[in-house]
Amino acid sequence: MREMTFYGTPLPGLEPEPYAGKLIVVEGTDGVGRSTHIALLRSWLESRGHAVIDTGMTRSVLAGRGIKGAKIGTTLGRLTMQLFYATDFADRLENEMLPALRAGFVVLTDRYIYSAIARAAVRGVDPRWVRSIYGIALVPDLTLYLRINHTEELVARVLASGSKFDYWESGMDLHLGEDFYDSFVAYQARLLREFDAMSGEYGFRVVDASRSIRRVAADLRRAVARVLERDETVTRARGDKKASALVSSG
Amino acid sequence: MTMTSYGQHRFPGKLFVVEGTDGSGKSTQLALLYQWLKSEGHPVFFSEWNSSSLVKDTTRRAKRKHLFTPATFSLLHATDFADRTERDIIPPLKAGAIVLADRYIYTAFARDVARGCDRAWVREVYRFAVRPTVAFFFRAPLDVAIDRIVSGRPRLKYYEAGLDMGWTDDPEESFTLFQGKILEEYDRMVEEFGLTVIDATRSIETQQREMRQIVLRHLSGQAEEAA
Numbered sequence: 001m002r003e004m005t006f007y008g009t010p011l012p013g014l015e016p017e018p019y020a021g022k023l024i025v026v027e028g029t030d031g032v033g034r035s036t037h038i039a040l041l042r043s044w045l046e047s048r049g050h051a052v053i054d055t056g057m058t059r060s061v062l063a064g065r066g067i068k069g070a071k072i073g074t075t076l077g078r079l080t081m082q083l084f085y086a087t088d089f090a091d092r093l094e095n096e097m098l099p100a101l102r103a104g105f106v107v108l109t110d111r112y113i114y115s116a117i118a119r120a121a122v123r124g125v126d127p128r129w130v131r132s133i134y135g136i137a138l139v140p141d142l143t144l145y146l147r148i149n150h151t152e153e154l155v156a157r158v159l160a161s162g163s164k165f166d167y168w169e170s171g172m173d174l175h176l177g178e179d180f181y182d183s184f185v186a187y188q189a190r191l192l193r194e195f196d197a198m199s200g201e202y203g204f205r206v207v208d209a210s211r212s213i214r215r216v217a218a219d220l221r222r223a224v225a226r227v228l229e230r231d232e233t234v235t236r237a238r239g240d241k242k243a244s245a246l247v248s249s250g
Numbered sequence: 251m252t253m254t255s256y257g258q259h260r261f262p263g264k265l266f267v268v269e270g271t272d273g274s275g276k277s278t279q280l281a282l283l284y285q286w287l288k289s290e291g292h293p294v295f296f297s298e299w300n301s302s303s304l305v306k307d308t309t310r311r312a313k314r315k316h317l318f319t320p321a322t323f324s325l326l327h328a329t330d331f332a333d334r335t336e337r338d339i340i341p342p343l344k345a346g347a348i349v350l351a352d353r354y355i356y357t358a359f360a361r362d363v364a365r366g367c368d369r370a371w372v373r374e375v376y377r378f379a380v381r382p383t384v385a386f387f388f389r390a391p392l393d394v395a396i397d398r399i400v401s402g403r404p405r406l407k408y409y410e411a412g413l414d415m416g417w418t419d420d421p422e423e424s425f426t427l428f429q430g431k432i433l434e435e436y437d438r439m440v441e442e443f444g445l446t447v448i449d450a451t452r453s454i455e456t457q458q459r460e461m462r463q464i465v466l467r468h469l470s471g472q473a474e475e476a477a
Contacts, residue, residue, distance in 0.1 A: 063322075087326045
């Protein structure tokens with residue numbers, strides 16, 4: 001059990017409390033393989049007997065649909081975008097992540113506040129503002145940063161996936177290049193710099209994602225296993241005395 | 251291109267906002283001000299709380315299905331306000347027009363804090379807002395405001411009455427409690443933000459006269475430029 005720690009002001013009505021689950025974040029630029037690795041981690045964790053939920057940006061019941069709708073047009077302003085995503089985040093934090101963590105689940109999240117901070121920084125939005133809004137965020141147990149060395153690798157992956165360059169993933173609202181391709185490369189390179197800059201501050205576990213899926217997956221499993229074991233070791237070291245004391249007092 | 255924070259904007263236009271509890275008569279006063287400014291030949295734009303077309307459907311659905319918590323209620327309203335700021339407020343102000351806003355950030359500060367959000371956090375969320383030229387606070391005693399609303403509506407709405415807070419199941423009692431907390435927050439903000447208090451118990455005409463006098467003082471510079 002670990003005490004909940006928040007980056008800043010916690011959500012209204014929320015008291016920090018010990019929780020049994022684990023919050024594991026998978027971060028990285030677009031096309032780096034986050035969803036593939038989350039799916040792999042999930043089945044591996046489940047095979048080891050852990051209950052898992054996964055979540056990700058724009059998947060909230062409250063704001064997911066609205067954000068997708070707003071992104072169809074090109075009139076979503078940079079401040080509005082930030083706050084819409086923050087709404088989506090808060091809804092998932094309160095209604096998905098925190099209840100699951102209290103119940104002892106491993107929560108795998110595809111992106112966290114760091115993507116929002118990176119996108120804001122790239123768009124010239126005051127990063128201090130975004131960070132204080134996300135003061136409501138729980139400090140994760142582990143943040144896995146899937147890192148590629150060159151944006152060209154991302155391009156190859158987008159092409160391999162057979163999907164076209166997306167307006168927002170290409171940062172077209174920033175007018176960085178004359179077409180989606182140029183813009184995508186320039187935009188992702190800027191995001192990469194932002195992620196790198198945050199890496200030390202937020203204690204990212206950097207994983208070289210330029211390698212094969214198998215090798216990346218093995219690294220991720222090792223890092224996750226360490227976090228899960230750390231907790232088991234601590235519990236064992238503290239002994240059962242404390243646990244039984246808690247049970248009898250409750 | 252870093253975002254400027256609250257109060258640092260320097261736009262040629264003027265921004266007048268009205269604030270107050272439900273039933274304080276502020277919307278009536280703003281509509282009269284709008285008519286007057288138009289008839290005087292000023293370019294005037296009007297912006298209402300909760301009116302962003304990007305966010306409207308999400309808000310409506312969340313209200314109907316009771317999906318909000320105090321945090322998401324706060325953040326989604328801030329999203330709506332950001333869209334209005336980027337679209338309806340900043341461009342006309344840059345162009346030198348007059349913008350009238352029915353409810354502004356102080357509504358969020360009062361409601362969200364009444365719902366238990368942290369005062370400093372809510373102010374930080376809205377840091378991008380343009381500081382108004384004048385923020386009118388139509389102050390009506392609690393019982394007056396409550397009478398006006400309760401007699402004028404067949405049924406109090408769930409969030410309007412603060413029923414989401416679970417203080418009581420009785421809508422009228424909950425509404426009274428909630429509006430009381432909101433009024434308390436407004437009173438705290440008078441000094442903090444220099445709100446211009448208008449006594450909303452007086453006649454509509456008297457209030458409007460006072461409002462126009464204050465607005466006029468801020469338009470004198472503009473009239474000269476236009477002439």
